Amino acid sequence: MKIPGRDLIPNVDFRSPIEFRSPIEFRKKRARTGLAPGSIIYTGEIYTEKVRVEVIDYNNDEITELAIVDISELEKYKNSDSVTWVNVQGLHDVEIIAEIGNIMGLHSLTLEDIVDTHQRPKLEEFDDYLFIALKMLNHDSKTDKIDVEQISLIMHQNFVICFQEKPKDVLDDARKRLRNGKGKARKRGADYLAYMLLDVIIDYYFETLDSVWEKTEKLEEMVISNPERIELRDIQMLKKDLIQLKKFIVPLKDAIYALINRDNNIFQDSTKIFLRDSNDHIEQVIENLDTYRETLSSVMDLYLSQLSIKMNEVMKVLTLMSTIFIPLTFIAGVYGMNFEHMPELGWEYSYPYGFYALLGLVGIGMFIFMKRRKWL
Numbered sequence: 274m275k276i277p278g279r280d281l282i283p284n285v286d287f288r289s290p291i292e293f294r295s296p297i298e299f300r301k302k303r304a305r306t307g308l309a310p311g312s313i314i315y316t317g318e319i320y321t322e323k324v325r326v327e328v329i330d331y332n333n334d335e336i337t338e339l340a341i342v343d344i345s346e347l348e349k350y351k352n353s354d355s356v357t358w359v360n361v362q363g364l365h366d367v368e369i370i371a372e373i374g375n376i377m378g379l380h381s382l383t384l385e386d387i388v389d390t391h392q393r394p395k396l397e398e399f400d401d402y403l404f405i406a407l408k409m410l411n412h413d414s415k416t417d418k419i420d421v422e423q424i425s426l427i428m429h430q431n432f433v434i435c436f437q438e439k440p441k442d443v444l445d446d447a448r449k450r451l452r453n454g455k456g457k458a459r460k461r462g463a464d465y466l467a468y469m470l471l472d473v474i475i476d477y478y479f480e481t482l483d484s485v486w487e488k489t490e491k492l493e494e495m496v497i498s499n500p501e502r503i504e505l506r507d508i509q510m511l512k513k514d515l516i517q518l519k520k521f522i523v524p525l526k527d528a529i530y531a532l533i534n535r536d537n538n539i540f541q542d543s544t545k546i547f548l549r550d551s552n553d554h555i556e557q558v559i560e561n562l563d564t565y566r567e568t569l570s571s572v573m574d575l576y577l578s579q580l581s582i583k584m585n586e587v588m589k590v591l592t593l594m595s596t597i598f599i600p601l602t603f604i605a606g607v608y609g610m611n612f613e614h615m616p617e618l619g620w621e622y623s624y625p626y627g628f629y630a631l632l633g634l635v636g637i638g639m640f641i642f643m644k645r646r647k648w649l
Contacts, residue, residue, distance in 0.1 A: 313367045317390030320439045324363035344372045357432040390423040396528035403428040408521040412484040428467040464544045478558045500579040526555045
């Protein structure tokens with residue numbers, strides 16, 4: 274089973290032992306039962322010692338990058354004539370998150386969703402900004418795992434705020450485009466910046482799915498060549514990860530579709546054309562997910578068939594051996610009885626020429642009979 278345009282994994286040794294691990298690490302959700310709406314409770318892990326706030330402020334002619342030490346400095350970027358990208362790395366310090374929200378005019382329910390790292394991807398519209406929650410997926414080649422990070426985007430007419438759970442991200446491509454000053458990046462408004470961040474994140478979905486497809490191909494090759502080296506849980510684990518990835522990606526499609534088709538004062542019609550391209554990309558990602566799930570189901574069916582075939586071969590050999598030895602056992606049992614009158618008792622070569630020859634003739638006769646019946 275191959276996807277057109279993709280090659281099988283080269284240089285795979287199917288003789289050495291292999292262990293498949295789940296590429297997605299699942300985190301237990303912290304209880305939020307009984308809390309009032311708008312309670313800012315961080316539900317994830319701490320990945321950085323301090324919350325880092327960075328600002329990229331730019332227009333068509335110049336760009337300024339600086340690290341924010343005093344959160345109150347963000348006030349001057351709220352209604353500036355330039356476009357501002359505020360990037361927040363680390364969500365564990367809820368006091369800083371709340372202070373940013375107060376300065377930039379964010380609703381308490383928005384702040385609650387920002388620090389909830391288990392938030393389902395969604396889009397919400399407020400009076401002067403749009404809020405979108407999504408998952409950033411990135412395959413770590415060193416650990417061979419998929420890094421899942423909660424991302425929240427606040428899209429305003431003048432600025433975009435990006436809240437990230439972890440210090441490392443995939444948004445450096447967007448930063449480079451802004452620094453180069455080429456193309457449309459610095460000639461358009463904050464809505465195009467928001468599109469650019471969404472598009473970079475979606476592009477990395479393809480790379481993440483490529484890593485999953487490589488595991489699927491490897492499993493398929495192993496099932497065909499050496500199925501005893503893997504277990505059913507290896508396939509089931511990968512299938513579970515595909516289901517989880519679909520839960521991360523499918524809601525994002527609905528959010529982007531809403532950005533395109535709903536009237537809002539943030540995204541201009543000229544930018545919605547680019548959002549349609551992102552929508553096409555996310556649809557392609559979902560189609561790939563469905564294809565990989567179907568392929569993995571086929572791999573599981575093939576694996577079970579291979580096990581059934583091997584079991585049938587074992588049972589066939591054991592059945593043939595039992596069938597051949599049943600009459601031989603009967604003859605040996607007859608000769609083992611203490612008869613008083615047996616014709617061959619007085620013959621010196623009765624056992625080598627009589628008993629053993631009879632066993633051989635019966636065994637060979639049974640074998641020839643099964644061969645002619647095509648049971649062998």
